[in-house]
Amino acid sequence: MAKTFADFKYLTFDVVGTLIDFEAGLKDCLAGIAREAGVAVDGEEALTLYRAARYSPDADLFPDDLARVYLAIAPKLGLPAERPYGERLRDSARNWKGFADSAEAMARLAGRYKLIAMTNARRWAFDHFSRALGNPFYAAFTADDTGTEKPDPAFFEKVFAFIAAEGGAKGDILHVAQSQYHDIGISRKLGLTNCWIERRHAQKGYGGTIEPAEFTKPDFHFTSMAALADAVEKANAA
CATH class of the missing domain: 3.40.50.1000 (HAD superfamily/HAD-like)
Known part of the structure; x- marks a missing residue:
């Protein structure tokens, strides 16, 4: 029954x-970094890349792992592949x-x-x-x-x-x-x-x-x- x-x-x-x-939170943070870099980022493309990077064998606990994920996806999005930006993505979770x-x-x-x-x-x-x-x-x-x-x-x-x-x-x-x-x-x-x-x-x-x-x-x-x-x-x- x-x-x-x-x-x-x-x-x-x-x-x-x-x-x-969390999807809006990720996209908003990446869009902010993109504006500063003078490029445009497609939000859905970013989520697809995030998903692939997030579920890799060397993944860390969430959302700490976002610092690593950012460095993995940044080159594919035309964003600066620098650690401070990865930490910024990680810390954005505080404001989601x-x-x-x-x-x-x-x-x-x-x-x-x-x-x-x-x-x-x-x-x-x-x-x-x-x-x-x-x-x-x-x-x-x-x-x-x-x-x-x-x-x-x-x-x-x-x-x-x-x-x-x-x-x-x-x-x-x-x-x-x-x-x-x-x-x-x-x-x-x-x-x-x-x-x-x-x-x-x-x-x-x-x-x-x-x-x-x-x-x-x-x-x-x-x-x-x-x-x-x-x-x-x-x-x-x-």
């Missing part, structure tokens, strides 16, 4: 890409914004569920992201806390253990994310109910997120966080 929104006690969230608009609907939707959901962040970002960056979202989280797990990154099942196991210690179980969790690769596919394999927030529904391709080997049909599917919050409120009002 399919689950309803009333069946969950916890909503677990991917943060970067689902709640925080939430999607326009994120903070308001999270505030609404926090009135009904315990919200748990599950992010591949390091703790220093997550702290900025959380503030941008209005600090809605009951608990948070970062790459620093888990020692790994999604889609590694070990990341999820850390969260399962936390919830089990409170007397909860997998069946109490709805996992919410935009990344098919990092979240939706693995959450299905681990037996979670999931909700896909298709942020790029009006755009082609996967942007800055790695393409999954196969598409996983989610249990719930929305194109915004606002739509999820609306659906939750409608279900609870019925």
Whole structure:
């Protein structure tokens, strides 16, 4: 029998890409560097290059790895391949914004569920992201806390253990994310109910997120966080 929104006690969230608009943050920073260099940068091309560079064998934790990524993609974009610019891209994460609907939707959901962040970002960056979202989280797990990154099942196991210690179980969790690769596919394999927030529904391709080997049909599917919050409120009002 399919689950309803009333069946969950916890909503677990991917943060970067689902709640925080990292693609806009990356493009804005690169555009600023490009203006100073007197060149033009195509944002979608930059995301494609970023995706390829980000998922290389020598990748570091996110967003620290952006300093390395910048040096890898700068020559292909006609940008100065100098370390200070890479550090500038890394540090831009401190100012990345939430999607326009994120903070308001999270505030609404926090009135009904315990919200748990599950992010591949390091703790220093997550702290900025959380503030941008209005600090809605009951608990948070970062790459620093888990020692790994999604889609590694070990990341999820850390969260399962936390919830089990409170007397909860997998069946109490709805996992919410935009990344098919990092979240939706693995959450299905681990037996979670999931909700896909298709942020790029009006755009082609996967942007800055790695393409999954196969598409996983989610249990719930929305194109915004606002739509999820609306659906939750409608279900609870019925």
